[in-house]
Amino acid sequence: MTIDRRKLADELKQHALASGFSLAGIAPVDASEHMPAYRAWIDEGRHGEMAYLSRADAVSRRADLDSTLNDVRSVLVVAHEYFVEDPPGVPEDASRAVIARYARGDDYHDVVKNKLISLARWLDARIDSKLQARAYVDTGPILERDLAQRAGLGWFGKNTMLINPQRGSYFFLGLLLLDLELPPDEPFVEDRCGTCQACLDACPTGALLGRDGSGAPIIDARRCISYLTIELRGPIPAELRPDIGNRVYGCDICQEVCPFSRKFSVPSEEPAYSARPEFDGPSLVELAERLLSLSGRGFRRAFAGSPVLRAGRKGLLRNVCVALGNWGSPSGVAVLARALVDPASLVRGHAAWALGTVGSPEAISLLSERAADEADDWVRGEIEFALSPPSGTKRGSSGSEAR
Ligand code: B12
Numbered sequence: 001m002t003i004d005r006r007k008l009a010d011e012l013k014q015h016a017l018a019s020g021f022s023l024a025g026i027a028p029v030d031a032s033e034h035m036p037a038y039r040a041w042i043d044e045g046r047h048g049e050m051a052y053l054s055r056a057d058a059v060s061r062r063a064d065l066d067s068t069l070n071d072v073r074s075v076l077v078v079a080h081e082y083f084v085e086d087p088p089g090v091p092e093d094a095s096r097a098v099i100a101r102y103a104r105g106d107d108y109h110d111v112v113k114n115k116l117i118s119l120a121r122w123l124d125a126r127i128d129s130k131l132q133a134r135a136y137v138d139t140g141p142i143l144e145r146d147l148a149q150r151a152g153l154g155w156f157g158k159n160t161m162l163i164n165p166q167r168g169s170y171f172f173l174g175l176l177l178l179d180l181e182l183p184p185d186e187p188f189v190e191d192r193c194g195t196c197q198a199c200l201d202a203c204p205t206g207a208l209l210g211r212d213g214s215g216a217p218i219i220d221a222r223r224c225i226s227y228l229t230i231e232l233r234g235p236i237p238a239e240l241r242p243d244i245g246n247r248v249y250g251c252d253i254c255q256e257v258c259p260f261s262r263k264f265s266v267p268s269e270e271p272a273y274s275a276r277p278e279f280d281g282p283s284l285v286e287l288a289e290r291l292l293s294l295s296g297r298g299f300r301r302a303f304a305g306s307p308v309l310r311a312g313r314k315g316l317l318r319n320v321c322v323a324l325g326n327w328g329s330p331s332g333v334a335v336l337a338r339a340l341v342d343p344a345s346l347v348r349g350h351a352a353w354a355l356g357t358v359g360s361p362e363a364i365s366l367l368s369e370r371a372a373d374e375a376d377d378w379v380r381g382e383i384e385f386a387l388s389p390p391s392g393t394k395r396g397s398s399g400s401e402a403r
């Protein structure tokens, strides 16, 4: 039986939309013309400590989809929307924590992957041969946005997000690599940003660098709050801590200001992405108290199935300490005193910075008392700096180097 591939591709995309995806397209599998841009970005070190982006095998797999699925012929690319509204008062209230929208509910990897696997089964039942397929959602060395642009889903905004002109950018991308040839869609070639640069102006850390000579949007991930609060394992560079504000896990600012997101984002219909109460603008003090009372294992159990597990207990506490410092209220001192004696040096060091930033008599006396007992050199350095920032430097605006 010969199958009408165009009809099958249309039915597959229709079925994807009926299963909850808001966009679906087919991308071709030939090598991306943007690999040199990817390599240049890595060579400039803009990926920071994300070694999974720079490992030689991971770079070469990005250049050749065949090394991920033998005899790959086409890729179904889908978008799954996750927008949720901020609770009232957030993010303006500095005493409350902001968790990026994508991480307020359940882990999207499982949600999207399961839907992709169902699509693969649906397709398999409609062809004579046995279908080989691989599902990806932020789970492998693949240029996901590049494939999405080639499948016609949208363009690369100056905020580096893949943006759709009718849906904005609050969506995850999911990919189904197929050993079945399906006719590709037209790529999305226009740049709809025009003269806008709202995202560049709004980024608090200056991570967005505009377009390069070829038109590729450039981000210095080392400065991005999403990297600093999720991917970075060690201390957050002191000069960037004030710019993080109350964003304790990820960041949406460059999407919040984008006219396309502002106009078209609607709350997701996926129940799994509804915010868990503990991540819906929680009080910084309550969140810190909860985290301090959990062991590493307790943390994994308490937040099972949530994307925030990626930061780990120490990483998330590190971020919450920074936000407490940025809040700067004496009401945060009691919980920071607990953090100052936490078993994790990463947490103690950021608690010291935060107490120095609060700068109240009680905060300063806690730091002075702790200075004598602290055994870790890096934490001692943070305490010393918090007690006596170099002249001309505002407390909290600079400090010891990240190690
Ligand atoms: C590493 C990573 C990060 C890093 C680096 C981000 C970045 N912008 O590169 C950090 C930790 C900072 C991050 C943050 C976020 N991420 Co992230 N991240 C990734 C990941 C794993 C790899 C991205 C990558 O390879 N970056 C390196 C750059 C060079 O590659 P690229 O973005 O694909 O860039 C291409 C363009 O430059 C283009 N290009 C080259 N030349 C030219 C020329 C022209 C003319 C043009 C137009 C383009 C072009 O080609 C490059 C290579 O293909 C992807 C998943 C994946 N496997 O792709 C998710 C992914 C990009 N992240 C995602 C999300 C949701 C986020 C956050 C919103 C989460 C949050 N709220 O905190 C933020 C957004 C921050 C931001 N403004 O980017 C989604 C984005 C969905 C979308 N609509 O675009 C993805 C696709 C995951 C998914 N499957 O849904 N992320």
Ligand code: SF4
Residues within 6 Å of the ligand: 159, 202, 203, 204, 205, 206, 207, 208, 219, 223, 224, 225, 226, 250, 251, 252, 253, 254, 255
């Ligand atoms: S996610 Fe936040 S920090 Fe990162 S580029 Fe966008 S606005 Fe800047």
Ligand code: SF4
Residues within 6 Å of the ligand: 157, 158, 159, 160, 192, 193, 194, 196, 197, 198, 199, 200, 254, 257, 258, 259, 260
């Ligand atoms: S804010 Fe403006 S420049 Fe930035 S991605 Fe959106 S449209 Fe493009």
